[in-house]
Amino acid sequence: MKPNLSVNIGKLKLKNPVMVASGTFGYAEEFSDFMDLKKLGAVVTKTITLNPRQGNSPPRTCETPAGMLNSIGLENPGIEVFIREKLPFLKKLGVPIIMSVASEDGPEEFVALAKRMDKIKEAAAIELNISCPNIGHRSNLPPKLISQDPKATYKVVNSVRKVTQKTLITKLSPSVTSISEIAMAAQAAGSDAIALINTLSGMSIDVEKRKPKLAVVTGGLSGPAIRPIALKMVWEAYNKIKLPIIGMGGIIDISSALEFFIAGASAISIGTANFVNPKISIEIMSGIRKYLARNKISGIEKLIGSLKI
């Protein structure tokens, strides 16, 4: 028996449920030496903004127990340069490309970005990054995020929904009191799916220098350290909303990937683990297939939310 790995995320059909997370896979070119990119379920691009962004001052990364902090600050060439210089390579892959977008300036920029993406045939879906902890720091304190406010979340998703028919994914932050409240707001506003979780706001200090390890003081925590939090949020959202969930946060191997499906994710994204093993996403994908076959489960759909309590 060959288990069926295909899943649907809104109108988007994925041949397998393993994708790579925004900001951890560049624009895919960087990984072409290590693996057959065609095998991926989907590629999510580094978040793109309307205008070019140079990002935050370095140092921008540091290692933490079982993870890392980053404060990249959405460095990207802006949407037009992206379309001209990065999209041609992505187009040729034959894999669904999910365009991650963010606004530096309120809902209007999201609408402008969505309109532009709507015209691009190869944009399989649009992911709204309303959860980046690295832009808009307020005098060295972490920024306030759209996805920390259900009303603001509703407003952005709803305005974008009005201008595009493409599959809309809303990416949420774990730095909230109630994830289901935010997930429900995104659902009510017309999102087709939820991506969970973006990095957690955090910091680290060099005690000899008594200086923060990141130049902008705070950054986003990722890696295995955040996995239990991510998993719990996927589980919680799965119980409250009907939309498919793309689960991520600390997935580094087959068993951690499976946890997310069992908790309720329809697909998963591999993030920081790509840095440690660039071909991990493919290894996880074939591991999932073997797990399903070994347990005589006919398809990944049967595993989703199958937690026994």
Add this chain to the structure above:
Amino acid sequence: MVQLKAKIIYNKKFKGDYWHCIIDAPLIAKKSIPGQFVNIKLSDTLEPFLRRPFSIHRIGSPAKGNFLPKTIEILYKIIGQGTEILSGRKKGEYLDIIGPLGNGFDYTRTHEHTNTRTILVAGGMGVAPLVFLSEKIKAKAKVALIGARTKAQVLCEKEFKNSGCDVKIATDDGSAGFKGKVTELLRQVLLTNSRTHELTNYIYACGPKPMLKAVAGIAKKYRVSAQISLEEHMACGIGACLGCVVKTKTGYKRACKDGPVFEAQDII
């Protein structure tokens, strides 16, 4: 670049906290250029989680007369958990290694030219990639300036000599060679040399940031072209995360992909 499991064929302390590791990796060795580095997963556990970058110190062949490079060598200093773990890895064990990575030194301008002088400026561990470079540059006029805090930390004097360099040493405490900064030695070399005007100087430097900054300043003053190798904290090492950027005249550039070697005058 490739990712592979490579066998350790030698891993021993050679001086103080400094270690020398030889790894069997023909696929990496045959493509390596001086200034490039490898990114190594040092343990199978989550601690440390990320890979650690090390300059390619040399490439080697197993037997005399066999010119196909088979091994890569690294020099490292124990400074934290990762390098501590590396020092405990034994001959015969395997390391998960990615390489060769980054943009190495562009030495075409001095290589095989008789009217140029190569000046290598190494601070501390910065000797690592410069030995490989020195072994590649065929031109005769080569000077290696080695800087260290004290005599016990002067590295690779012999290797530079064997590859045809005139070696000069500077130590902070004067326990070996000139007492003072290696950049002061550089200034002296350039001064004596600029009077003769016979040779065009090219500087290649690797070492701590303050040293590289001083090298860039001196190079500018004496109008000498200088390439410097920069170290930044790296999460991916392959240009994907945008974590390792340095500020250049044309914006942020990734140390792991656009560097680690940059033209000194491009760095702000």
